[in-house]
Amino acid sequence: MNKILAFLIILLVATTPLLAASVQKMDKDVLKSLLGSENLLILDVRQGRDWITSEFKIKDALRVDDGDLSVAKTYPKESTFVLYCA
Amino acid sequence: MTRSFLSSAGLALCWMLSPEALGILGNNAGRSGIMIFVALTIGALLSLFTIAMIHDPAITKRDSSLTCLAAVAGLLPAMTLTLASRLGLALFLPTGMLVTAGFTFNETFVYWFPNFAFSFLLLAIVLTLHLAGERVALLAQPFFVGLTMSCLVLLCLAGLIGSPEETWSTEIQTGNPLSLSLHVVFTALLLFLGYDQPGSALFSGSRVQYIVPLMAGFILLALWGFVSLKHVPRAKLAASTIPYSISAREIFGQPGRVIIGVAVISGTCGLVNGLFLLAERSLRHMADYISPLPPFRAAYNGRILPVIFSVCIGIFMAAGLAGSDKLKIFIYGALLLWLVQVGTHCFAAASRLHKQQKSCRYRYLLVAVFPLAVLWLACRGEHATALVVFFFLALAVSAACSAGWVWYEGKRPNKTIQDSQGDLP
Numbered sequence: 001m002n003k004i005l006a007f008l009i010i011l012l013v014a015t016t017p018l019l020a021a022s023v024q025k026m027d028k029d030v031l032k033s034l035l036g037s038e039n040l041l042i043l044d045v046r047q048g049r050d051w052i053t054s055e056f057k058i059k060d061a062l063r064v065d066d067g068d069l070s071v072a073k074t075y076p077k078e079s080t081f082v083l084y085c086a
Numbered sequence: 087m088t089r090s091f092l093s094s095a096g097l098a099l100c101w102m103l104s105p106e107a108l109g110i111l112g113n114n115a116g117r118s119g120i121m122i123f124v125a126l127t128i129g130a131l132l133s134l135f136t137i138a139m140i141h142d143p144a145i146t147k148r149d150s151s152l153t154c155l156a157a158v159a160g161l162l163p164a165m166t167l168t169l170a171s172r173l174g175l176a177l178f179l180p181t182g183m184l185v186t187a188g189f190t191f192n193e194t195f196v197y198w199f200p201n202f203a204f205s206f207l208l209l210a211i212v213l214t215l216h217l218a219g220e221r222v223a224l225l226a227q228p229f230f231v232g233l234t235m236s237c238l239v240l241l242c243l244a245g246l247i248g249s250p251e252e253t254w255s256t257e258i259q260t261g262n263p264l265s266l267s268l269h270v271v272f273t274a275l276l277l278f279l280g281y282d283q284p285g286s287a288l289f290s291g292s293r294v295q296y297i298v299p300l301m302a303g304f305i306l307l308a309l310w311g312f313v314s315l316k317h318v319p320r321a322k323l324a325a326s327t328i329p330y331s332i333s334a335r336e337i338f339g340q341p342g343r344v345i346i347g348v349a350v351i352s353g354t355c356g357l358v359n360g361l362f363l364l365a366e367r368s369l370r371h372m373a374d375y376i377s378p379l380p381p382f383r384a385a386y387n388g389r390i391l392p393v394i395f396s397v398c399i400g401i402f403m404a405a406g407l408a409g410s411d412k413l414k415i416f417i418y419g420a421l422l423l424w425l426v427q428v429g430t431h432c433f434a435a436a437s438r439l440h441k442q443q444k445s446c447r448y449r450y451l452l453v454a455v456f457p458l459a460v461l462w463l464a465c466r467g468e469h470a471t472a473l474v475v476f477f478f479l480a481l482a483v484s485a486a487c488s489a490g491w492v493w494y495e496g497k498r499p500n501k502t503i504q505d506s507q508g509d510l511p
Contacts, residue, residue: 049408052327053105053186055193055343 112329129274429456
């Protein structure tokens with residue numbers, strides 16, 4: 001039983017970064033260089049107090065309510081979509 | 087004696103100087119401009135009259151908040167209201183404030199340190215103080231509140247000396263002036279809460295321990311409102327979710343950000359510590375009154391309550407309550423329940439004083455202000471329906487717990503519960 005549990009934990013730990021890797025991460029310098037360019041959509045997906053009490057709010061970022069990303073559909077597929085979550 | 091006075095003052099000021107209160111003040115200063123000073127003055131005066139009434143020596147020498155309420159409304163309603171107001175405050179306000187402090191630390195001081203880890207660290211520090219005993223938690227309170235006050239005084243002085251780039255006379259669209267004025271006055275009443283906490287036994291019968299912190303808080307909030315309006319355009323203050331940070335940055339630049347960061351973190355510690363003490367003392371008093379425990383059991387219970395509060399807050403934070411808009415409603419609902427509790431206490435005190443032939447008409451006028459304020463603030467908010475649901479749920483859960491408690495104690499010979507069928511002393 002313990003071996004099965006250990007195997008499941010190792011599997012979970014090993015696969016989580018792989019799943020997360022499908023979404024590219026962008027550092028602030030890259031984003032800064034893209035600011036103002038056409039077809040860039042920044043979605044601020046922070047909710048509640050995470051957004052309210054944060055001092056850092058990117059200018060022109062669209063605030064998304066309850067994970068509703070439908071606004072992205074109005075942009076061309078070639079656009080760069082940046083999700084700001086923390 | 088000085089230490090005891092400072093602890094009492096620290097408890098009375100814990101909400102007044104918290105980041106949430108500063109945020110409410112900043113938004114309302116932006117919306118109402120110079121009217122905020124009139125509202126703060128009226129709010130402070132009403133609070134002063136309330137202190138005079140609920141801490142009247144003729145009442146405090148024989149009644150506590152609970153016994154005073156129970157004598158007028160009955161034991162079960164008194165327990166229900168006390169439980170609902172104290173537990174709401176001890177659970178939801180700390181959850182929000184700790185998350186705020188976590189973000190402030192992450193964004194102002196150490197970028198790589200996770201904000202949630204810092205929130206949990208602060209919670210662990212406050213819990214440790216309470217596990218060390220009530221005396222230690224009381225000793226820490228003046229330090230937390232004193233540090234917050236020092237930071238705000240420093241920024242106020244810098245704001246008074248410095249000259250702003252923009253004037254504070256910028257007009258904004260605010261809607262109906264009468265409606266706005268009422269809203270700001272009632273909000274000011276909410277800002278000065280904290281004077282209903284049980285005072286130090288050393289100052290028994292004296293109202294100075296409540297009046298001095300109220301006056302200090304009034305002066306500091308008025309000064310902070312003044313420098314905020316002097317340095318930040320009204321529209322920006324009204325719309326911001328963190329008006330205190332914007333004011334500090336405009337007043338003093340990067341050092342201002344750091345100073346307000348310290349004020350937010352120490353203010354959060356003061357608030358969490360203060361509300362834990364307030365809830366813990368109220369519940370312990372309730373337990374002592376209904377089911378007196380031997381001293382060692384009482385000490386044990388005094389330590390178990392902060393553990394329960396901390397576990398609940400930890401679960402709320404881990405479950406992402408802070409990321410939900412519901413937390414805003416819960417916090418506002420808990421604050422309004424606090425106002426309901428103080429208003430009812432005020433009514434009970436007026437009634438008790440009337441019975442003792444100390445009749446004075448202003449007392450009943452003052453009592454009428456509280457339900458008006460609660461109704462106004464609840465109905466004019468953007469989440470009126472959700473707030474009403476929160477009220478009913480909080481009161482229903484507290485009523486069920488109180489009824490269960492009274493039923494359990496009623497099975498044993500208990501003089502308090504038998505007396506409560508009639509008029510309490």
